[in-house]
Amino acid sequence: MFENIVDPTVGPGAGAQRRPVALADRPASLRGLRLGLLANTKRNAEQFLADVGTVLAGDYGMRVVLARKKPNIVETAPEPIMAELGEQCDVVVTGVGDCGSCSASAVADGLLLEQAGIPAVVICSDAFTVSADAMAYLRGAAGYRYVTTPHPVANLTPEGVQSRAAAAVPAIVALLTEPAMAASA
Amino acid sequence: MTSEVTDPVAQAKAAIEYCYEQGWTDGLPVVPATAADVAACLATTGRDGDEVISSQPHLSRSVTVAQAAANAIMAGCKPEYFPVVLAAWQAVCLERASRGAWQSTSGPAPLIIVNGPVRSRLGVNYAGGVFGPGFRANATIARAIGLIVRNGYGIHPQELEQATQGLPGRWSVCIGENEEMSPWEPLSVVGGVAPGTDAVSAILIRTCEYVDNRSTDSAAAVLTDFADSLARLGAYVGGAHSSGGLVLGPEHAQLLGNAGYSRADVQEWLFEHAVRDRSDMVAAGKGEHAVADADHGGPFRMMPAAQDIPIMVAGAANAAMSMVFRPFGWAAWSRQSVPVGYAEERS
Numbered sequence: 001m002f003e004n005i006v007d008p009t010v011g012p013g014a015g016a017q018r019r020p021v022a023l024a025d026r027p028a029s030l031r032g033l034r035l036g037l038l039a040n041t042k043r044n045a046e047q048f049l050a051d052v053g054t055v056l057a058g059d060y061g062m063r064v065v066l067a068r069k070k071p072n073i074v075e076t077a078p079e080p081i082m083a084e085l086g087e088q089c090d091v092v093v094t095g096v097g098d099c100g101s102c103s104a105s106a107v108a109d110g111l112l113l114e115q116a117g118i119p120a121v122v123i124c125s126d127a128f129t130v131s132a133d134a135m136a137y138l139r140g141a142a143g144y145r146y147v148t149t150p151h152p153v154a155n156l157t158p159e160g161v162q163s164r165a166a167a168a169v170p171a172i173v174a175l176l177t178e179p180a181m182a183a184s185a
Numbered sequence: 186m187t188s189e190v191t192d193p194v195a196q197a198k199a200a201i202e203y204c205y206e207q208g209w210t211d212g213l214p215v216v217p218a219t220a221a222d223v224a225a226c227l228a229t230t231g232r233d234g235d236e237v238i239s240s241q242p243h244l245s246r247s248v249t250v251a252q253a254a255a256n257a258i259m260a261g262c263k264p265e266y267f268p269v270v271l272a273a274w275q276a277v278c279l280e281r282a283s284r285g286a287w288q289s290t291s292g293p294a295p296l297i298i299v300n301g302p303v304r305s306r307l308g309v310n311y312a313g314g315v316f317g318p319g320f321r322a323n324a325t326i327a328r329a330i331g332l333i334v335r336n337g338y339g340i341h342p343q344e345l346e347q348a349t350q351g352l353p354g355r356w357s358v359c360i361g362e363n364e365e366m367s368p369w370e371p372l373s374v375v376g377g378v379a380p381g382t383d384a385v386s387a388i389l390i391r392t393c394e395y396v397d398n399r400s401t402d403s404a405a406a407v408l409t410d411f412a413d414s415l416a417r418l419g420a421y422v423g424g425a426h427s428s429g430g431l432v433l434g435p436e437h438a439q440l441l442g443n444a445g446y447s448r449a450d451v452q453e454w455l456f457e458h459a460v461r462d463r464s465d466m467v468a469a470g471k472g473e474h475a476v477a478d479a480d481h482g483g484p485f486r487m488m489p490a491a492q493d494i495p496i497m498v499a500g501a502a503n504a505a506m507s508m509v510f511r512p513f514g515w516a517a518w519s520r521q522s523v524p525v526g527y528a529e530e531r532s
Contacts, residue, residue: 002203005217008255008336009209012237012247074285075243100347101285108243131288134345138244 036089095123292348311361331356368442376522
């Protein structure tokens with residue numbers, strides 16, 4: 001009856017979610033693998049990832065070979081940083097998605113790395129799972145799994161960050177070694 | 186039922202409900218748009234409907250002129266408003282902070298300012314009750330921006346949009362500048378557009394707060410009152426400075442103009458005086474940035490550079506009150522106004 005009403009959502013890219021992305025193959029073991037850390041500019045993000053790296057190095061025999069901070073919380077990481085990570089790392093941990101834009105953006109970073117063949121684990125705070133999931137859907141990876149940590153992260157003390165990072169490690173290890181999709185998209 | 190199908194009012198309601206069911210509305214009823222409506226909008230601009238006018242690459246989404254037209258109609262715009270909507274959208278996109286604004290927990294609103302003769306032609310209110318409601322052009326041009334974000338970019342509340350509280354009237358803040366009662370050049374001239382030209386400016390804001398001061402004829406006293414509101418601790422979110430701007434009521438503007446203040450003088454005065462003691466910042470738990478280069482004391486300038494304190498004039502000259510507004514992010518304003526482009530020049 002209303003077929004002559006214009007659909008205002010139809011435009012370039014509106015069907016982007018219909019192009020499914022392929023995720024990277026998971027390694028059998030993490031021992032000896034080169035780990036990259038990709039932080040955003042949110043408070044405590046770099047420290048959180050550094051503490052994760054320390055545990056992964058100490059307990060799982062990984063080597064932290066690269067730590068980078070992307071300049072903009074909205075956009076995905078610039079190409080030069082992505083290229084460095086792709087060339088020098090076997091796996092990457094990225095985050096912390098603890099705001100509206102940066103949670104979605106962290107998932108976008110993770111998926112770009114996955115498409116480049118690098119297993120990636122995204123860390124988001126549990127207040128922003130909806131926007132993280134929405135970005136996974138937009139990018140053709142509905143069901144992409146990531147690690148959550150309780151919100152907020154920005155106001156944690158250094159000791160608090162360390163403890164949170166340690167608590168996140170088992171889930172990070174699981175996502176680096178197990179299928180990264182909750183279900184086939 | 187037959188009566189529902191043939192009754193034009195029932196049909197109109199059903200079409201509105203249809204739009205709700207598609208998820209196309211901001212919560213209020215929309216005007217269903219047809220291809221003829223879109224064509225009528227395009228005819229006012231002479232632009233190609235398929236022309237892409239903005240993109241959000243991180244979302245893989247772009248917006249075309251035709252999409253903007255459909256959303257403008259849905260917002261309630263007349264086709265002749267459409268060139269103003271396009272200029273407003275371009276002005277919004279010139280704001281550096283607009284990339285992430287629609288997803289941000291801050292939930293900012295575009296403050297849209299219209300200058301030039303187009304205000305009278307379209308009935309854009311710039312006088313009494315300028316922040317609304319009651320004026321179709323103001324209400325629908327602002328609303329069109331929100332619908333373009335929703336339907337063009339696919340950014341929906343509680344999904345990709347993560348506003349913690351948002352702010353009242355997020356998609357309703359479009360004002361004309363009261364050029365006739367301003368002692369200074371139009372804001373669009375500050376924004377680089379020739380005087381007398383129809384133009385739109387946009388600034389993303391997080392709140393508005395009134396300054397009511399009908400008690401003095403002293404310019405310095407009124408400026409002191411403004412500076413106090415501009416220096417409010419709650420608006421400071423960290424970093425080198427806070428942000429602020431003013432929509433001056435005509436009475437305040439003329440008080441300042443008659444006292445010999447140019448717009449730049451006002452900006453400079455506010456930059457110098459919107460200051461907090463660093464100990465205030467520390468007391469509010471916000472000392473991290475403010476004390477980085479000093480001990481716990483001494484002044485902290487809350488405003489960015491003087492030129493980044495946007496100042497305009499709007500409202501009625503019936504009481505001495507003005508509005509402080511709070512730009513989103515640290516980039517203040519692009520200081521680029523956008524000329525309104527009609528398909529053919531009007532006399």
